[in-house]
Amino acid sequence: MNNVVNFVRAMFYYLAFFIATIIHSLLCVLIARWLPFERRFRFVTSLNFFYVFWIRFCCGIKVKVEGIENLPKDGAYVAIANHQSEWETIFFQILIRPHCIVLKQELLKIPFFGWALALLDPIALDRSQKRGALKALLGQGKDRLERGVPVIIFPQGTRLPSGELGVFNKGGAMLAASAGVPLIPMAHNAGVFWPGRNFLKKPGTITLRIGKPIATVDSGVSDIHNQSVDWLKAQMQELDQLG
DSSP states (O other): OHHHHHHHHHHHHHHHHHHHHHHHHHHHHHTGGGSOHHHHHHHHHTHHHHHHHHHHHHHOEEEEEEOGGGSOSSSOOEEEEOOOSSHHHHHHHHHSSSOEEEEEGGGGGSTTHHHHHHTTOOEEEOTTOHHHHHHHHHHHHHHHHHTTOOEEEOTTOSOOOTTOOOOOOSHHHHHHHHHTOOEEEEEEOHHHHSOTTOSOOOOEEEEEEEOOOBOOTTOOHHHHHHHHHHHHHHHHHHHHTTO
């Protein structure tokens, strides 16, 4: 019975989601593309406030943020987070405004959604070209950071179910170290309530924990990476139990 109720609730969510996305994406292409980056980012991601409200209204998914004071108020930084769901890509855009996200190139080819996403000046990587992808990440990432724009990276590279850790790449640590900016680890349990590639949603509260900034000046990439990943793994294992 619960699955039937959750199916109906998810159906209402996605119905409004797709209608709103198509309309808003067209407006973004017509209007937002002419705006300066920060105003363009705010215009394009303004719809995300509706997404967060609508998923709570339809599916009963709420959000709790812990450690928000750890996000630097001034200056650029690199943030890394685990990747379990579509939720984090939506919520992070209203948490850190503006920012540049690192994503796979294919996402920009999705009609409507991809058109709007491309306006956010993301770092789109071709994952089939590992050397080229790393070079693009470091080059474009440093450019965004020098402009004062934080960069968000999912070091696992793809969405993984709750409970699976996967392999964390060193791209975030390398970028932060090369640019001399702090690295901020963020962990959440969105996959417990909003599993990736799954239509059904489970009511509950997603918890996002933001760790303290990790200094990168005069630190080795491996040390930065290990410190951030150790924190992420510990928090992920604890958070997954909350669901």
